[in-house]
Amino acid sequence: MVDPMGLENLHIVDLPEPQAGPGEVVVAMKAASLNFRDLLAVKGGYGSMQKQEKLIPLSDGAGEVIAVGPGVSAWKAGDRVLGCFFPDWQAGPLRREAVGTDLGGGYDGVAVEKRVFRSDALVPLPDDLSFVEGAALPCAAATAWNAVIEKGGVGPGDRVLIQGTGGVSLFALQFAKMAGAEVFAISSSAEKLALMQAQGAQHLVNYKDEPEWGKAVMKLSRGRGMTHAIEIGGAETLKQTMRSMAPGGFIAMIGMVTGPKAEMNLPIIAMQEFKLEGATAGSRLSLQRLVDAMAANGVKPVIEDKRFGLDDLKAGLEYLARGEHVGKVCIDIG
Ligand SMILES: NC(=O)c1ccc[n+]([C@@H]2O[C@H](COP(=O)([O-])OP(=O)(O)OC[C@H]3O[C@@H](n4cnc5c(N)ncnc54)[C@H](OP(=O)(O)O)[C@@H]3O)[C@@H](O)[C@H]2O)c1
Known part of the structure; x- marks a missing residue:
């Protein structure tokens, strides 16, 4: 076979x-x-x-x-x-x-x-x-760094959505925290959410229990929505991600673990002025900056x-x- x-x-x-x-x-x-x-x-x-x-x-x-x-x-x-x-x-x-x-x-x-x-x-x-x-570091951390820091420009006061506990996601969580942001995390189990909490995520949603997790994230942010989202799911998650966003929010399009093709509500993107931008592993200089930042902040990979x-x-x-x-x-x- x-x-x-x-x-x-x-x-x-x-x-x-x-x-x-x-x-x-x-x-x-x-x-x-x-x-x-x-x-x-x-x-x-x-x-x-x-x-x-x-x-x-x-x-x-x-x-x-x-x-x-x-x-x-x-x-x-x-x-x-x-x-x-x-x-x-x-x-x-x-x-x-x-x-x-x-x-x-x-x-x-x-x-x-x-x-x-x-x-x-x-x-x-x-x-x-x-x-x-x-x-x-070279792929997952570098992609997360590119999305959160180099492209996303995340800083104190931002609200960042992190999807799951895979390689890219946990680095993105660490970098968002390093940058002073408030982190909203979704994952498939209570154990994994506890790990995200231990890494500094302040708000947790189990996406298996809450299929409409976009609404739940919006509610947890007291209606303000995410300034940034690190998109890992793709096909099955993008719609919920958009539901969770603040106007003008930045969605870093990275992963497609649930599939490569998604239906998109185009008017929402236009009317809410969302920014949807691809993020890859970035350049050698970007990798160097991330290694320096991890060393300076004592951040270790999970x-x-x-x-x-x-x-x-x-x-x-x-x-x-x-x-x-x-x-x-x-x-x-x-
Ligand atoms: N654009 C680029 O250059 C680039 C670079 C690196 C990676 N990627 C892509 O990024 C994605 C993740 O890569 P990775 O290496 O981090 O993968 P990974 O370690 O296998 O992690 C994937 C994670 O996705 C989460 N997940 C699965 N279904 C989900 C859903 N419905 N909603 C939310 N989260 C869900 C799971 O987290 P839980 O078990 O906690 O739910 C899982 O651990 C892949 O599609 C990969 O191809 C792209």
């Missing part, structure tokens, strides 16, 4: 020892983390946007530099680093050339023991973050207790797909 998740496409193979060419470094990978997108990539879900054959999966990894090529002055052996999600996006707004250059999608990813990186496709991993914690080895990648992806996790599902490599 064909596995609907496409996990039969995953194979463990031996690769030649990587060498650092000019401007490159070799990194011994120590840890990786899983993202919802990896499930899509494994079954070829990104179509022509992904490398067509022999793709090495996973975008998010951290490790230690073990060799530097000619002309590299930024790094030396022993440096602790994490890889950028988009190696071709250094700073500024998204450009066409960077689209499709994501690791574990357009380019080979980090599910390897050693990998060559361009020297400008890495950022330093601060001493107070472990390799696993660093590996949690890592799922259950961990996997690289040989167990299939089991890790199956675990992610079941949705029982909170925060980041991580892979130990070295």
